Amino acid sequence: MTGKRVSETELMLPALYFINREPGITTTRLKLLLVDLLKPTGKDAEIARSRTDTYFEQKVRNLVSHRTLQRRGYALYNRLGRDGTHTITEQGKDFLQTNIDTLEYLLSGDFDYDDVQNSFANITMMGEQNRKILIYDENLVIEEGTRRVKNVQVYERSRKLREAAINRHTINGHVQCSVCSFDFYEAYGERGRGYIEIHHQKPIFQYEEQDIGKFIENALQNVIPVCSNCHRMIHREKNAPMTVEDLRQLIQCARTHS
Incomplete structure (x- = not known):
């Protein structure tokens, strides 16, 4: 972890997500939802000096006191006693809608707090500079056989990254799980050749103007091949993904005591 504290700018998008979902949401309610969603760690999880709330919760309150969302025209604030309510504006809805795929990718990916x-x-x-961000979602590729993909462009980008990662890690037709070394080709013969899932260790984004070839080459540093079982174990606990090394140790410990 970097230990870097969250900023008001970093809270804007998830805050707008909840303000849009619950019109008239209070600051207290917004604070609780953001804490539950992002699960702050490090300094942000500590109680602020001479306060009863954490540094993270204090930063949420600063969204109000510094009029961060209002100054950008994203939300309106109505003070009610010591608390107050928030309502998203049309401009805020546009900003949220523009970034909704990216937001949902981050919130469903079980990435660690610093990365999110x-x-x-x-x-x-990037959004305020009107630069488009393209996402690569590992879950779309995993679930391709069980549901209709709603965003074909995201799916196609993610599939290309998956294929590049498999090619990078394939040796003589074999590609092994980075955690347990399971090999689908070895287990299932030709039917398993070249098959494995790809895990994003960090969020994968591409700016629209970036060269796709160079981007994928860099992105390959943050994706690894994993078997289906290990992938499910990595993501089993929401907002608490296991590292590859921790899962390796867990498997080794289980084998030792079996």
Whole structure:
């Protein structure tokens, strides 16, 4: 972890997500939802000096006191006693809708707090510069046989990255799980040749103007091949993904005591 504290800018997009979902949401309610969603760690999880709330919760309150959303025209604030309510504006809805796929990707990917925090900062900055961000979602490829993909472009990009990752890690037709070394080709013969799932260790984004070849080459540093079982174990606990090394140790421990 970097230990970097969250900024108001990094909280804007997830805050708008809840303000849009619950019109008239109070600051207290917004704070609780953001804490539950993002699960802050490090300094952000500590109680602020001379306060009863954490540094993270204090930053959520700063969204109000500094009029962060209002100054950008994204939301309206109505003070009610010591609390207050928030309502999203049309401009805020446009900003949220523009970034909704990216937001949902981050919130469903079980990435660690620092990575999500940094991603929100980049998304907000790019969005306000009208630069389009393209996402690569590992889950679309995993579930391709069980549901209709709603975003074909995201699926196609993700499939290309998956194929590039498999090619990178394939040796003589064999590609092994980075955690347990399971090999589908070895287990299932030709039917398993070249098959494996790909895990994103960090969020994968591409700016629209970036060269796709160079982007994929860089992105391959943050994706690894994993078997279906290990992939499910990595993501089994929402917002608490296991690292590859931790899962390896868990498997080794289980084998030792079996």
